[in-house]
Structure formats: structure tokens, C-alpha cells
Amino acid sequence: xxxxxxxxxFTVMNELVLPNDTxxxxxxxGGRLLHWMDIAAAISAQKHCNxxxxxxxxxxxxxxxxxxxxxxxxxxxxxxxxxNTSVEVRLVVWAQNIPSGTKIRSNEAFYxxxxxxxxxxxxxxxxxxxxxxxxxxxxxxALQRRELRLILxxxxxxxxAKELQQLFKEVVxx
Numbered sequence: 001x002x003x004x005x006x007x008x009x010f011t012v013m014n015e016l017v018l019p020n021d022t023x024x025x026x027x028x029x030g031g032r033l034l035h036w037m038d039i040a041a042a043i044s045a046q047k048h049c050n051x052x053x054x055x056x057x058x059x060x061x062x063x064x065x066x067x068x069x070x071x072x073x074x075x076x077x078x079x080x081x082x083x084n085t086s087v088e089v090r091l092v093v094w095a096q097n098i099p100s101g102t103k104i105r106s107n108e109a110f111y112x113x114x115x116x117x118x119x120x121x122x123x124x125x126x127x128x129x130x131x132x133x134x135x136x137x138x139x140x141x142a143l144q145r146r147e148l149r150l151i152l153x154x155x156x157x158x159x160x161a162k163e164l165q166q167l168f169k170e171v172v173x174x
Contacts, residue, residue, distance in 0.1 A: 028067035044077035081142035
């Protein structure tokens with residue numbers, strides 16, 4: 001089984017928010033941002049898999065601050081865990097107003113991608129080797145996020161979600 005390090009999938013994508021990207025309040029439209037995030041996450045997943053990938057799920061997208069016309073968006077994407085045929089990618093979005101020198105963390109999310117071969121069939125992906133403490137934390141928590149995604153998609157029964165059960169047992173103890 002091949003392995004890759006988390007930093008090998010790191011991607012940064014920048015976009016300038018133009019009038020066609022905004023709503024009537026001159027704020028970046030959420031759908032446009034999700035589109036850009038999907039592209040950045042797909043690039044990160046493809047770097048890890050060395051394959052074409054397709055979006056399987058999008059979750060935990062939080063819109064913390066409006067992004068204004070003229071801001072520069074920087075989308076950071078990195079694979080946090082590889083499963084059998086899928087990878088989870090974490091995205092952090094920064095909005096920067098260059099003239100004022102301000103930069104805020106505006107959004108974050110987790111996307112899941114499935115690797116496919118030239119015939120459109122799923123294919124095994126390289127395992128991920130986390131190196132930093134932050135990467136190890138995200139790697140370990142990815143199992144809980146995966147179980148929650150599968151429960152919400154109706155593909156896993158809550159009674160079979162061992163990682164989530166363990167999490168709730170620990171929370172109840174404290």
C-alpha cells in the first residue's frame with residue numbers, strides 16, 4: 001500500500017471577488033464560494049490520489065464573515081485522512097482586503113472525494129501519514145466525521161458507529 005504525507009496535498013487557491021461574484025449587498029455569493037472550495041479541494045485530493053476524483057460529500061460549511069467585493073479569497077485545502085477509496089479534505093478560507101491590510105478567517109469545511117479509474121470505477125487511494133500534532137488530531141477525528149456523514153446519508157446505523165459511541169461515552173464521563 002502506498003503512502004503520502006499530508007503536506008504533499010496542500011493547495012492554496014486565490015480568487016479576486018469581482019462584481020459578477022456578488023449579491024445585491026456586494027457580498028460574495030455562497031454558491032460561488034462553494035464552487036471555488038470544491039475546485040481547491042479537488043486539486044488537493046487529486047494530488048494525494050494521483051487520480052481523477054469526484055465530490056462525494058460536503059459538510060460542516062460555516063459562513064462566519066461576509067466577504068466583500070474586491071476582497072481576495074485564499075482557500076487552503078489539505079487531505080486530512082485517506083480511507084479505502086476516498087479522502088477527506090479540510091478547507092480554510094481567508095478573506096483579505098489588501099488596501100486596508102485586514103485578513104479574516106471567513107469559512108471552513110470538510111469535503112470528501114472518491115478516486116475513480118479511467119472507467120469511472122472507484123479505486124484504492126494511498127494512505128495518509130500525518131506528521132504534525134495538528135495533522136494527527138485531524139486524522140484521528142476524521143473517523144468520527146466519516147461515521148456522522150455515513151449516518152446522515154443513511155449508509156450507517158447509529159448503533160454501528162463505534163467511533164461516535166466512544167466519543168459520546170467520553171463526553172458523558174466528563
